[in-house]
Amino acid sequence: MLVPWNRISARGAGLRLPFDDRAEAGRALAEQLVSLKLDHPVVLALPRGGVPVGFEVARRLSTADWKVPLDVLVTRKIGYPYQPELGVGAIAEGGEPVLDQGLLDQLGLSEEDLAATIRSERVELERRVAAYRGDRSLPALQGHAVIVVDDGLATGGTARAALRAVRLREPARVVLAVPVGAAETVRALAGGVDDLVVLTAPVNFRAVGYWYRDFEQLTDDDVVTLMARAAERP
Numbered sequence: 322m323l324v325p326w327n328r329i330s331a332r333g334a335g336l337r338l339p340f341d342d343r344a345e346a347g348r349a350l351a352e353q354l355v356s357l358k359l360d361h362p363v364v365l366a367l368p369r370g371g372v373p374v375g376f377e378v379a380r381r382l383s384t385a386d387w388k389v390p391l392d393v394l395v396t397r398k399i400g401y402p403y404q405p406e407l408g409v410g411a412i413a414e415g416g417e418p419v420l421d422q423g424l425l426d427q428l429g430l431s432e433e434d435l436a437a438t439i440r441s442e443r444v445e446l447e448r449r450v451a452a453y454r455g456d457r458s459l460p461a462l463q464g465h466a467v468i469v470v471d472d473g474l475a476t477g478g479t480a481r482a483a484l485r486a487v488r489l490r491e492p493a494r495v496v497l498a499v500p501v502g503a504a505e506t507v508r509a510l511a512g513g514v515d516d517l518v519v520l521t522a523p524v525n526f527r528a529v530g531y532w533y534r535d536f537e538q539l540t541d542d543d544v545v546t547l548m549a550r551a552a553e554r555p
Contacts, residue, residue, distance in 0.1 A: 342535040346500035347377025359466040365394040369539035370472035391551040396479040397442040416486030462490040473529030474502030
């Protein structure tokens with residue numbers, strides 16, 4: 322199910338845009354997710370920015386019978402070697418690189434040309450997994466409804482890699498939930514999930530940070546602190 326953004330707009334949902342911060346966006350997103358009536362969901366947040374959003378979602382969806390687990394699914398953008406900010410793909414823990422073949426063709430690149438970049442991003446990915454989770458494994462996803470959460474979708478590269486990695490673990494249902502996403506990206510990803518919940522999907526997207534008054538960059542310590550708070554939550 323794709324939640325139509327023309328119905329869940331700033332005015333229609335009683336929200337102010339930009340969002341005050343990621344926590345406010347997470348609370349608003351959670352209210353829409355409640356209507357899906359998911360059975361024993363698991364929330365996987367894409368760090369770092371998706372974690373405060375996912376924290377609010379997991380808290381709101383928890384019930385007396387089921388404390389919704391919050392965990393991270395670490396992803397890394399694979400950048401064009403000569404212009405690293407230009408993403409040509411992404412990789413998620415437990416998955417293989419997902420590359421934008423059309424963009425690679427335009428740039429005249431092959432996967433072999435990206436080998437060094439991919440190795441470097443794998444190292445950083447593994448460092449972050451260790452920092453956020455230590456030696457603990459991801460929670461079991463098989464048979465669960467899995468909600469993949471981020472603070473926004475620009476090109477959708479990291480989300481695409483995350484969704485593919487989640488599918489390998491045989492969940493019963495995959496939900497992608499974001500407060501804001503570029504309209505074209507939202508349409509492109511809608512077919513790869515069971516449900517896509519987005520509060521607003523502007524055509525003139527600009528950047529994720531444009532939709533937040535407070536878009537302070539998070540640290541590894543911020544992620545670890547939120548994860549600890551989620552684990553302690555009754």
